[in-house]
Amino acid sequence: MSPRRNTSRRGALRKGGGRPSGDDDALFLRITGGQARENGPDGEWVIRRISGAAAAKHYRCPGCHQEIPPGMPHVVAWRPFGDGEDRRHWHSSCWERRTHRGVRHPRR
């Protein structure tokens, strides 16, 4: 009499379960090389860490005015507003030093 309820099996999406939310963000960051907003003493920047494999060109670091050779992991920083024309490539250490400058030496 009562026909078996034909629950269709399609739509039974396999939910792997245990996937933490925010995982997509992490994945996105990994793909993009890790992009992040950073607030420095000189304003807001978007930074992206470039892996050695992705660094294929010579760049001039504005921090120490030395070249960043291809294959060296470094940091790209640009203003969040604008067209990216102000994009700069920094040595990772120079970038960190830039943001920490002034914090360690308070004005007398």
Ligand SMILES: [Zn+2]
């Ligand atoms: Zn440098």
